[in-house]
Amino acid sequence: MNMTLDAGFAELTPDRMLDALEAVGLRCDGRMLQLNSYENRVIQVHLEDGPVAVAKFYRPARWTDAQILEEHQFALELAAAEVPMVAPWTLQPPTVEGMHLVGDPATLAVSGAQRFSVSPRCGGRAPELDDPDTLTWIGRFIARLHLVGRQRPFEHRVSWVGAQPAIDARDWLLAHDSVPLEMQAKWLDSVNRSIEAITAAYEAVPELRTLRLHGDCHPGNILWTPDKGPHFVDLDDACTGPAIQDLWMLLSGDDLAKRQQLACVLEGYETFCDFDRRELRLIEPLRCVRMIHHSAWLAKRWGDPAFPIAFPWFGDHAYWNDQITRLGEQLEAMEEAV
Template sequence: MTEDNSMTKENPFEALTPDFILDAVESRGLYSDGRAIALNSYENRVLQIGIEDTNPVIAKFYRPNRWTQEQILEEHRFCFELVEQELPVVAPMVTNGESLFKYGDYYCALFERKGGHAPELDNLDNLFTLGRFLGRIHRVGQAKTYQQRPSLTPQTYGHDSIDYIIEHALPAEVKMPYESLARDIMKLVDELWQRAGQQKSIRVHGDCHVGNILWRDDNPHFVDLDDSRMAPAVQDIWMLLSGERDQQQQQLMEIIEGYQEFCDFNVAELQLVECLRTLRMIYHSAWLARRWHDPAFKFAFPYFGSVQYWQEQILDLRVQFAELQEAPVSLPHY
């Protein structure tokens, strides 16, 4: 089993009352001071819990039926491998001899709280530093493979997402134009993916955007590897790029210069950057559709599902279709 598509549970987190949450944390031998602050997370439920006479901890309650126990533990083991190499990844705490525990119907994990802010990506020195750490992370990531977690491919992120959207989410008014455009885009993505040649998939962070990087004292802390999976290395790089093409090339050169101090980078993967951006756009809409039974999603994304939402998606995908037909971002000196 990989990611749950079930629409049967109206509120998968309805049992997470304040008392339940504090009892879960205290079951690990920690004593709460009663403070609980919900943090920004939709897929799971993540809270900062105050602990008596010491620093708060972060409690994560995994969405039921999304990952199996073994899939979660695979990610935890990857985190521990990274920490063993003195990499700044926030790994789960080990309490009572385990990093993952069951409380009620929920798998749970606790993490140390780390302070920091989002990195300034317009600072080239920051990008060089991020590149060095990503190179070290990927050096560990390529040493083993996930056996239980899924891979990021055009099929899993693109075709499967489109099939779900068409079956469950599209209003009749936009079904034909969206499906036609999405199928054409995926045909091009498939061609570009093949053109990039045989790609090596490694264990990656999977969702390496600025919201999952805490910057402090000129160094990053990488958090939330919940989306970690097998994917091309460039998956952890492209989300750090922004702006016009010349800006992205300059940013990319800094990242890769730092990256290559510790890990070789296959420049052929740069042909996948716009493919991966396209897949993320499609996957995001499918993710919202799959989670629409969760009241938190209706509250946070009230616009989703309307005809206007899908019309805007069509416009965005048309722009992306054009981007896919442009020459990929490149590294002139590699």
């Protein structure tokens, strides 16, 4: 692989991030903690006037300004509807040349290739998904998010519908020689057959309703507090898609466990929002799309030094052999779901 780190991202030193925050009126007292994030640079800082803030410096070229502002607007709409969501702050006009604000309200600061937003800190822990009451509460929470998501469409965020995300990932991996040549034909055959099955699954659900989604609703992205329950801290992967996209990643274990978990989630979800049960047949196709997309995501980010450290198993023959095997298993799962 010959990918290089996004220009300017490696130069985001602590001093530069603190200087950027000060330029929009947020003076820090020196206490700073880098938070876990592969896509962005995210820091927690203590401000001199008391509050604790979280600043997110976006990976250059990943999203356009318009896409980020749609994420922010969705978060603000959710917060206004009292859906537990951490929304970005409106920023003060910058005091340095070369930096400007965008958005109405102005929630995004832009300086060359670097862009950042700031929000209040909101802590929590991972939810206990083995508790039926917790799953039901999360179902209600996501339904409330979807009620707001239905009110208007995204214009700029990506669409997570059908096989297109898998097609784009396949084409990128081939164009960048990410799959070893001696394994490429077998992997490509598995991917192409998967894409055909994904397409057929979507064709079996005509007039599929899509809406604005969280987009990456796995347990690690949900924070839980005992008194307030679940909340999200950002919408970095917000997209357009079917409702089931925000539900299926909550399910784990064997088939019986998944059915029981799904029943709890839907019990809560349907308290606020109707659900098209035909979408259940899209769970395995969505899982397959995510697998193919994940391979391309890792390959695209391989020039970032954090990725070889975090994912040392990626890219060798064992990895691609495993992908071929798992795609075969997904094909069987999609056939059984028909």
